[in-house]
Amino acid sequence: MVRRIKVKKLMAEPTLGKDVLVKGWVRTKRGNRNIVFIALNDGSTINNIQIVADAASFDESLLKDITTGASIGVTGRLVESQGGGQNIEISALHIEIYGKSDANTYPLQKKGHSMEFLRENAHLRFRTNTFGAVFRIRHAMAFAIHKYFNDIGFFYLHTPIITGSDAEGAGEMFHVTTLDLKTIPRGEDGAIDFREDFFGKETNLTVSGQLEGELGALALGEIYTFGPTFRAENSNTPRHLAEFWMIEPEMAFYDLNDNMDLAEDFVKYLIRYALENCKEDLEFLDRMVNPGLSGRLKFVVENEFVRITYTEAVDILSASGRKWEFPVGWGRDLQAEHERYLVEEHFLKPVIITDYPKEIKAFYMKQNDDGRTVRAMDVLFPGIGEIIGGSQREEVYDKLLARIRELKLPEKDLWWYLDTRRFGTAPHSGFGLGFERFILFVTGMANIRDVIPFPRTPKNAEF
RNA sequence: UCCUCAGUAGCUCAGUUGGUCAGAGCGGCGGACUGUUAAUCCGUAGGUCGUAGGUUCGAGCCCUACCUGGGGAGCCA
Incomplete structure (x- = not known):
């Protein structure tokens, strides 16, 4: 059983030739009938780890579900990268999908988005x-x-x-109250009677x-x-x-x-x-x-x-x-x-x-x-x-x-x-x-x- | 709150003086490709044009109001 390693640590201290386990979210997937490249990010660093999968060694349906946004775990051998663009990559032996991400409805694409769009998707912009x-x-x-x-x-x-x-x-301050806003207690002069409020006085957020x-x-x-x-x-x-x-x-x-x-x-x-x-x-x-x-x-x-x-x-x-x-x-x-x-x-x-x-x-x-x-x-x-x-x-x-x-x-x-x-x-x-x-x-x-x-x-x- | 600009496909946008004006690129999907780097190539499906009124024979386009967002200002950190 290989213990999971964070990508930041993996890149700082690469153990070439050893088996590693990484878990994260798919940023992009590229490839052809024979070979698949996955850019995986686990949040520990801005850098993605490249996963290389020999298409023949994996279920077609599994590879199909590895889409942008999906959460996966990958066990594989850490090797020097054959391609340019990165020094190391993981030659995948086993891939587990934790959470699929429907490519049709997942809001984030490979390409850049406007800040306004991402603000409306603040739950995913991380x-x-x-x-x-x-x-x-x-x-x-x-x-x-x-x-x-x-x-x-x-x-x-x-x-x-x-x-x-x-x-x-x-x-200006935000009021803090437990008074029922529909029936606010008022004194004879019409002023709100805060004695009935939670703290017995008017309170606000700092x-x-x-x-x-x-x-x-x-x-x-x-x-x-x-x-x-x-x-x-x-x-x-x-x-x-x-x-x-x-x-x-x-x-x-x-x-x-x-x-x-x-x-x-x-x-x-x-x-x-x-x-x-x-x-x-x-x-x-x-x-x-x-x-x-x-x-x-x-x-x-x-x-x-x-x-x-x-x-x-x-x-x-x-x-x-x-x-x-x-x-x-x-x-x-x-x-x-x-x-x-x-x-x-x-x-x-x-x-x-x-x-x-x-x-x-x-x-x-x-x-x-x-x-x-x-x-x-x-x-x-x-x-x-x-x-x-x-x-x-x-x-x-x-x-x-x-x-x-x-x-x-x-x-x-x-x-x-x-x-x-x-x-x-x-x-x-x-x-x-x-x-x-x-x-x-x-x-x-x-x-x-x-x-x-x-x-x-x-x-x-x-x- | 004031000034100003904008809102058209999932995203980014084009759309002329009101009359084939429902469009492109990207993304998605299908296919091709023996190592990709925002891959590339071929094909394909997507839209109540922010909302509600109005003008007009006819509105994505003009007018009014509202909503939302950007930029500037004020208030401040």
């Missing part, structure tokens, strides 16, 4: 070269994120997915784990979260999802510069990890999906990110002599066209912009002495825009409280957040990295819906 590569890389990046933080002493903190806080201010993350950081030192995040915004773009994954490190005793250093080192580490550990998948994507990908990844690793203040950015944009669709001016938020100009035309490398006007940033950001800017930072990447947003947090109780009142935020709901500033407050910083946006950059894919297995977007929750 079986394509492109999506196999994307999701192997996605895994490698998730693993590398944990490795990076673990190696430098950060703790993985699980912040809640259901939250009773609506003060995060990061966008839009950020940051506030809770800060609580952890102000005791454990350095923490990070890595979990699902939900935004009920009606955003229809290739860069937005209603359900996405976010990494949010939060560090005590880090100022904004420490924060930027970490963000840059972190992102470069991940890209370096991909270059070293996802070579074949990246080469495929570079060749077939996005020419120049590997070069761009190396460029990011090898070059310092530009660091400028918001004020400097406005000056550069104003002096550019360009005509903008949206006006440039101190106090106005930077538009996509402005960010794109800075990253893709002016500096030609990732840019970190800091010290934004306080009016266009969140309440918790540390206020600068100038009274009008906050210690915020946005990391901008070519083609993607904002990939990281972060800041040094306001650790001074009075200043934070004043800002909360200024913005008329629900002070009562934030008692626990404010408590950290009353008891042993400390300077601290953190940022959020959109996982899918980062995967977009690493894989060179164009649409965020193609780097998450089952995208959730407005009007789409299929699968």
Whole structure:
């Protein structure tokens, strides 16, 4: 009895002349009356193993059922390939079909499909070269994120997915309720009576784990979260999802510069990890999906990110002599066209912009002495825009409280957040990295819906 | 949500000023071929032209609404 071996291992350590057993899904079958070639993929690598079957040695009906998409197991001798295109192949002795695949109705063909078509067949698109590569890389990046933080002493903190806080201010939220929507209990003023709801109060899906993350950081030192995040915004773009994954490190005793250093080192580490550990998948994507990908990844690793203040950015944009669709001016938020100009035309490398006007940033950001800017930072990447947003947090109780009142935020709901500033407050910083946006950059894919297995977007929750 | 483009065979698309306009390539199926590489060659079957209305003697084509998808913008990660 031969033990099954994964194709990746088989190709890394070929045992020529030995019998092997491989199991996987048929990508293509070619041949004639005498000889049949099967390209088999088991998902462990982008590379297919070629199976060669002498037609006379197998049932005609068995060979007929080996079609694109079918699942089979093959026992055979591992030999040097006689043909070009691959070094080794398996000379089949025995083939077992686990699951047939009707060639008439199986949606995937040998030829290329559009991304839109594959998105509608998200349950099967894992079986394509492109999506196999994307999701192997996605895994490698998730693993590398944990490795990076673990190696430098950060703790993985699980912040809640259901939250009773609506003060995060990061966008529209999905309600979580067990109330019967047909007979919603209401008070005398017509407002919904959440006392009868499961948690006895209004609850939502989280839009950020940051506030809770800060609580952890102000005791454990350095923490990070890595979990699902939900935004009920009606955003229809290739860069937005209603359900996405976010990494949010939060560090005590880090100022904004420490924060930027970490963000840059972190992102470069991940890209370096991909270059070293996802070579074949990246080469495929570079060749077939996005020419120049590997070069761009190396460029990011090898070059310092530009660091400028918001004020400097406005000056550069104003002096550019360009005509903008949206006006440039101190106090106005930077538009996509402005960010794109800075990253893709002016500096030609990732840019970190800091010290934004306080009016266009969140309440918790540390206020600068100038009274009008906050210690915020946005990391901008070519083609993607904002990939990281972060800041040094306001650790001074009075200043934070004043800002909360200024913005008329629900002070009562934030008692626990404010408590950290009353008891042993400390300077601290953190940022959020959109996982899918980062995967977009690493894989060179164009649409965020193609780097998450089952995208959730407005009007789409299929699968 | 706004702007814009698109929806015709399983897939990718062509279809002229409204009148043989139901088409091609690929895929599938049948056949040929002694080692293929998105194999090649011959043959063959597939469609309520996104949905619902409307204009017209006549609509794939023109008009209206809606649905779905792409691109751009906004919101953001």
